[in-house]
Amino acid sequence: MWRKAEDSIQKSSRDASPSPVFSAERPDTAAQDSPRTPAAVSQGIKIEGEVSGNGDLFMDGEFDGKIHLGSGTFTVGRNARVSAEIEAREVIIRGEVIGTLKACERVHIWSTGKFTGYLETRGIVIEDGAVLHSNVAVPQAAVVEVAVPDVAVSETDLSSQPSSPEPSARVKGAAGAQ
Numbered sequence: 001m002w003r004k005a006e007d008s009i010q011k012s013s014r015d016a017s018p019s020p021v022f023s024a025e026r027p028d029t030a031a032q033d034s035p036r037t038p039a040a041v042s043q044g045i046k047i048e049g050e051v052s053g054n055g056d057l058f059m060d061g062e063f064d065g066k067i068h069l070g071s072g073t074f075t076v077g078r079n080a081r082v083s084a085e086i087e088a089r090e091v092i093i094r095g096e097v098i099g100t101l102k103a104c105e106r107v108h109i110w111s112t113g114k115f116t117g118y119l120e121t122r123g124i125v126i127e128d129g130a131v132l133h134s135n136v137a138v139p140q141a142a143v144v145e146v147a148v149p150d151v152a153v154s155e156t157d158l159s160s161q162p163s164s165p166e167p168s169a170r171v172k173g174a175a176g177a178q
Contacts, residue, residue, distance in 0.1 A: 038072075043079040060095070078112050091121075093130075 038056035041047060045061035052068040060077030067074060069088035076082055080095035091103045093113035101107065103121040111129035120137040 038075065043077070076113070 036056055038058045040058045041061045041063070043060045047061065048064045050066045050068075051057065054070040054072055056073045056075070057067070057069060058075045058077060059080045059082060061080060063080070063082045063084055065084055067084050067086045067088070071089050073090040073092065074086060074088040075092040076095045076097055078094045082095070082097045082099070084097070084099045086097070086099060086101045089104050090106050090108075091101055092108045092110070093115055094110045095112070096114045097117070099117045101115065101117060101119045101121075105121070106123040106125065107119060107121045108125040109115055109127060109130040109132060111127040113127075114131040116133040119134045120139070122139060124136065124138065126132055
C-alpha cells in the first residue's frame with residue numbers, strides 16, 4: 001500500500017525537467033554565436049518617437065519620427081507606412097516611406113516599395129515597379145591620392161614625337177609645371 005505512493009513520487013520527480021542553472025561567471029555562448037536577429041514591429045502596431053541603436057530593425061507597422069541605426073539595417077515591410085528621418089547602414093524598402101533617408105552603404109527599393117523625399121546613399125537598387133519621388137544624392141567615393149614620381153620631359157623628347165594637326169602643350173618638369 002505505501003509502496004505504490006513512493007513509486008509514484010519517485011516517478012514524478014524523475015519526469016520533472018531539471019531547473020536551468022544560471023551563472024554570472026560564464027557568458028551565454030549561444031547568444032554570441034548566433035546571427036543578429038532584427039527587432040520587429042508587426043502590422044497593426046503604430047509607433048511615434050525615436051528609435052536608435054546599432055542593431056537591425058524590421059518595420060511592418062506604422063512609424064512617425066526618427067530612426068538612427070548606425071551600423072544596422074532598416075527593413076520596411078510591405079505593409080509598413082513610415083514617415084521619418086532615417087539613418088542606417090542599409091535600408092530595404094518594400095512598403096511606403098516618406099521623409100529623409102541617409103544610408104551609408106546602400107538603399108534597395110523593391111518593386112512593391114515607394115519612397116518620397118530626400119535620399120542620400122553610396123549605392124542604390126531600384127527594382128522595376130518601384131515608385132521613387134526624390135532628390136537623390138550619391139556621394140563620390142573617397143578620392144585616393146597616388147604619388148607620381150617626378151619625371152622631367154625635355155623638348156627633344158617631345159620633338160621626336162610625330163607632329164599632330166592639333167596644338168599640344170609642351171611639358172617641362174613634373175605634373176605639367178612649366
